[in-house]
Amino acid sequence: MSAIGVTHLSKSFGGVRAVDDLSFTVEPGTVTAFLGPNGAGKTTTLRMILGLVTPTSGTATIDGVPYRELVRPITTVGAVLEATAFHPGLTARTHLEALRVAAGLASARVAHVLDQVDLTAAADRRVRGFSLGMRQRLALATALLGDPDILVLDEPANGLDPAGMRWLRGFLRAYAHQGRTVLVSTHVLTEIQQIADQVIIISAGGLLFSGPSPAGSDLEEFYLEVTG
Numbered sequence: 305m306s307a308i309g310v311t312h313l314s315k316s317f318g319g320v321r322a323v324d325d326l327s328f329t330v331e332p333g334t335v336t337a338f339l340g341p342n343g344a345g346k347t348t349t350l351r352m353i354l355g356l357v358t359p360t361s362g363t364a365t366i367d368g369v370p371y372r373e374l375v376r377p378i379t380t381v382g383a384v385l386e387a388t389a390f391h392p393g394l395t396a397r398t399h400l401e402a403l404r405v406a407a408g409l410a411s412a413r414v415a416h417v418l419d420q421v422d423l424t425a426a427a428d429r430r431v432r433g434f435s436l437g438m439r440q441r442l443a444l445a446t447a448l449l450g451d452p453d454i455l456v457l458d459e460p461a462n463g464l465d466p467a468g469m470r471w472l473r474g475f476l477r478a479y480a481h482q483g484r485t486v487l488v489s490t491h492v493l494t495e496i497q498q499i500a501d502q503v504i505i506i507s508a509g510g511l512l513f514s515g516p517s518p519a520g521s522d523l524e525e526f527y528l529e530v531t532g
């Protein structure tokens with residue numbers, strides 16, 4: 305079964321057709337890059353997959369069912385969305401601990417995910433003083449809290465320094481190698497090229513390309529040809 309399935313998915317906001325009859329699948333054990341120009345409908349699609357936006361028509365499923373029908377969503381899918389908001393007065397650890405308790409997860413998970421995203425040293429600082437890259441790491445820690453098999457990431461590289469980018473690439477690659485699934489939207493093609501197995505390209509809400517990442521060739525060139 306596909307980890308994520310999008311079937312004839314559409315979303316209109318008033319007169320704007322943000323997503324238009326979009327269909328694709330994302331398979332386990334892959335890093336799938338979700339690409340498209342500004343305003344193509346990537347974030348809206350990811351939000352529909354995660355049950356945050358109701359489709360005008362069509363379906364989006366995770367492990368075969370709509371997000372809202374997942375029995376324990378936090379242990380199935382983790383998400384990092386654009387402009388993730390954290391309470392500025394809380395520390396990273398307190399933030400994760402509150403989520404952990406609410407979700408009924410084992411207490412060891414907080415230290416584990418802080419370590420996974422290399423945030424242990426800053427765990428007891430207030431999020432108010434975090435850099436953008438540190439916030440991205442905390443957002444990823446939040447997504448990993450339930451040890452999900454599927455990660456949905458919207459522009460996760462935003463704000464990461466070069467070392468952070470390299471770390472994220474290695475992390476996502478290893479995650480997929482465990483048979484897990486990563487769907488990641490990004491504009492940083494040179495970064496994603498190194499780890500993407502599959503590529504989905506959309507424009508104006510519709511599918512332009514879905515298939516293996518062009519091996520040996522330049523993803524940026526390929527993307528510009530497809531979208532040009």
Ligand SMILES: Nc1ncnc2c1ncn2[C@@H]1O[C@H](COP(=O)(O)OP(=O)(O)OP(=O)(O)O)[C@@H](O)[C@H]1O
Pocket residue numbers: 317320321322340341342343344345346347348349
């Ligand atoms: N809540 C909303 N209300 C009205 N229009 C919206 C809303 N959300 C998205 N849109 C519109 O839907 C279209 C797709 O937007 P979306 O954010 O999904 O694109 P995107 O591919 O993620 O873009 P970017 O790469 O710039 O982040 C755009 O025209 C946008 O203005």
